[in-house]
Amino acid sequence: MTYVNYETNEVKLGDLEYRVLQLLKENSRIPVSEIAKKLKVSRSTVSRIITSLQEKGIKFTVEYNEGVTAFVVTSKCPQNAECFELIDGNIMAVIHARDLNELEEELKKINDEKKYLFLSHKKVGKINVRVEMRCDYCGGVIRGSPLILKKGRKTYYACCKACLDGLKNKLK
Structure with a gap:
């Protein structure tokens, strides 16, 4: 299932959509029949997913703006930052921004003393894409590994266990 936030123009993909997109990312010329075989679904399902992705404006080429990242060593974790506690008790805050102006605004919000500041404009190595999975019963975000129920081809x-039991009862 796809979730679209029209305010931010963000699209969150369902598991099957994400897996189709990953295969297309690896090889944009992969035949629909091969995708269907790898994902154990019908060719028409894959075709519908690809058409749906295209209608939502998703392209099968990589267009990625890495923006800028700041690594700040400070004594407190700033709001909207990913933080790690260092051995000496300080905090390493990782702040991501689209550009230097946005980064400057985020850094101004840190009232605490900035002991060290490192800036990065390019990530080296593999880029990880996170997909948000949602429970098919309650619609909540699945944290960790999902519980899986297979019914026919679906x-x-x-x-959680309660939602899994609810799905089983619902699908009887």
Whole structure:
């Protein structure tokens, strides 16, 4: 299932959509029949997913703006930052921004003393894409590994045992 936030223009993909997109990212010329075979779904399902992705404006080419990242050593974790506690008790805050102006605004919000500041404009190595999975029963975000229920050709994902039981009862 796809979730679209029209305010931010962000698209969150369902599991099957994400897996189709990953295969297309690896090889944009992969035949629909091969995708269907790898994902164990019908060719028409894959065709519908590809058409749906295209209609949502998703392209099968990589257009990626890495923006800028700041690594700040400070004594407190700033809001909207990913933080790690260092051995000496200080905090390493990782702040991501689209450009230097946005980064400057985020850095101004840090009232605490900045002991060290490192800037990065390019990530080296593999880029990880996170996909947000949602429970097919309650719609909540699945954290960790989902509980899986297969019914016929369909696969359902649950966030907890209660939702898995609810799905089983619903699909009887």
